[in-house]
Amino acid sequence: MKLKNNKHGFKVPENYFDEQNKLMGDLESISKVHFKLEVPMGYFERSEHQIEKLIKDQKPKSKLITLLPYYSSIAACFLIVLALSQFKEEIDDPAYAKIYFEEQEIPFTTNELFDLTQNQDLEINSIAFENLNNETIFELQEAYNPDFNLIYENYED
Amino acid sequence: MEEQTLLINALQNPKTQEIGFKTLIKEYQQPLYWHIRKIVLDHEDADDVLQNTYIKIFKNIKNFRGDSKLYSWMYRIATNESLTFIKQKSKKLGLSTNEYTEKQVNKLEADVYFEGDQIARKLQLAIAKLPEKQRLVFNLRYFDELKYDEISEILETSIGSLKASYHHAVKKIKNEIEKQ
Numbered sequence: 001m002k003l004k005n006n007k008h009g010f011k012v013p014e015n016y017f018d019e020q021n022k023l024m025g026d027l028e029s030i031s032k033v034h035f036k037l038e039v040p041m042g043y044f045e046r047s048e049h050q051i052e053k054l055i056k057d058q059k060p061k062s063k064l065i066t067l068l069p070y071y072s073s074i075a076a077c078f079l080i081v082l083a084l085s086q087f088k089e090e091i092d093d094p095a096y097a098k099i100y101f102e103e104q105e106i107p108f109t110t111n112e113l114f115d116l117t118q119n120q121d122l123e124i125n126s127i128a129f130e131n132l133n134n135e136t137i138f139e140l141q142e143a144y145n146p147d148f149n150l151i152y153e154n155y156e157d
Numbered sequence: 158m159e160e161q162t163l164l165i166n167a168l169q170n171p172k173t174q175e176i177g178f179k180t181l182i183k184e185y186q187q188p189l190y191w192h193i194r195k196i197v198l199d200h201e202d203a204d205d206v207l208q209n210t211y212i213k214i215f216k217n218i219k220n221f222r223g224d225s226k227l228y229s230w231m232y233r234i235a236t237n238e239s240l241t242f243i244k245q246k247s248k249k250l251g252l253s254t255n256e257y258t259e260k261q262v263n264k265l266e267a268d269v270y271f272e273g274d275q276i277a278r279k280l281q282l283a284i285a286k287l288p289e290k291q292r293l294v295f296n297l298r299y300f301d302e303l304k305y306d307e308i309s310e311i312l313e314t315s316i317g318s319l320k321a322s323y324h325h326a327v328k329k330i331k332n333e334i335e336k337q
Contacts, residue, residue, distance in 0.1 A: 036272040037194055044187060047204065051182050051211045056175075058215050 161227050168218045178215065185228065188301075189235045195296045196239035198261045198281070200270045206242050210235045229310035236293060236311065258285035258292075276334075283333035284326075290314075291326040298323050 167177030189210060194203040213234050221230060240254075247257035262281045265271045273281075284292055290312070297308045298319075305316045312319070 037191070037200075038270040038272060039190075039200060040270070043200075043204075044190070047190075047207065048182055048186060051186070051208060052179060054208055054212060055178050055182075055215050058212055 162223070165218075165221065165223060165227060169221075181214070182211065185231055188228075189231060192232060192296075192301060193235050193239050195300055196236070196293070197242055198258070198265065198271075199268070202242065202246075206235070206238050209242075210238045213238060225310045229307065232311040233313070240289065254289065255286060261285070279334050280330070283330040286333060287326050287329060291322045291329070294319050294322040295326040295330070 164177060164180060167173040168181065170177075186207070190203060190207050193206045193210065194200065197203050197206055210231070214231055217234070221227070225233075243254050243257060247254045250257060250260075252260065259282060262278065262285045265273070265278055265281060284295060287295065293312060294308060297303045297311065298305070303311075305319050308314075308319050309316050314322075
C-alpha cells in the first residue's frame with residue numbers, strides 16, 4: 001500500500017482522510033433521512049408524573065421508626081411487643097429498632113398500634129405514621145400514651 | 158450563582174428537594190430517555206431504565222460533589238443502568254450482550270415505535286455488533302452530537318481513546334453495512 005508523508009513523519013494510507021470524510025457523509029445521510037424512534041402519545045407527561053411519584057415513594061419515612069401505610073396493616077404488633085419484651089436490651093438501641101421495623105416490614109392493626117403506644121416499657125420516643133386518615137389519627141390520639149410522641153406525615157385531609 | 162449550582166443545592170437540601178427534582182425531571186427526562194432508548198432500543202425497556210435511573214439519581218444526589226457537570230453525572234448513571242439492564246436480560250436468555258442487542262434490532266421491524274427502512278435497521282444492526290464501548294461512543298457522538306470532552310466526562314475516558322473508539326466504530330459500521 002502506498003503511504004503518504006506528512007510533516008510529523010507519521011504516515012497514513014493514501015486517501016485515508018478522504019475515505020473517512022466520505023464514510024461520515026454516508027452515515028449522516030442514513031440517519032438523517034431514514035431513522036426515527038418514537039414514543040407513545042403523551043408518554044413524557046405520564047412518565048414525568050410516574051417518576052415524581054416514584055421519587056416520593058423513595059423518601060425516608062421517619063426519623064426513628066417507619067410503619068407501613070395503615071391500610072396494609074395486618075396483625076403483628078403483638079409479635080413486636082413480644083419481641084420488645086424479649087429483646088429489650090437490643091431494642092434500647094434506636095438503630096436496632098429502626099432496622100427491626102423497617103426491614104421486617106411488619107404491619108399493624110389499630111388495636112395493636114394502641115397496644116404499642118400504651119406499652120410503658122417501650123423506650124422509643126416517637127413513631128411516624130404515614131397515610132393515615134383523620135379518623136384513625138383521632139383514635140390514636142385518644143389512645144396514645146402522653147409520653148409517646150406520634151408524628152403524622154402525609155395523612156389524608 | 159450558576160444555575161447548576163442552584164439546582165444541586167436545591168436537590169441536596171431536604172426542604173427544597175422536591176421542587177429540585179421536579180425541575181430535574183422536566184429538564185432532563187427527554188435527553189436521558191433518548192440516550193437510554195438508543196442503547197436498549199425498546200420503548201418499554203427504556204421506560205423501565207429511565208425510572209431506575211431517576212431512583213439512582215435521587216439516592217445518590219447527596220453524594221454528588223460537583224466534580225463533573227450534573228448532566229454528565231446523570232448520563233453516566235443512565236449509561237450504567239442501561240448496560241446493567243442489557244447484561245441482566247441477556248444473562249436471563251443465555252445470550253452474549255451483542256447477541257441480545259442484535260436480537261433487539263431484529264425486532265425493530267415489527268416495533269410500532271420505530272420508523273425506519275431497511276438501511277436504518279442495517280445501521281442499528283451494525284451498531285449492535287460493535288463492542289460495548291465503541292457502541293456507546295458512537296451513539297453519543299453521532300446521534301447525540303456530544304463533543305468529545307462531554308463524552309469524556311460521561312464515560313470517564315480520555316479524549317484520545319474516545320477518538321480512537323469512534324474511528325474504529327465508524328470503520329466497522331461501514332464494513333458491516335457493505336457486507337449486509
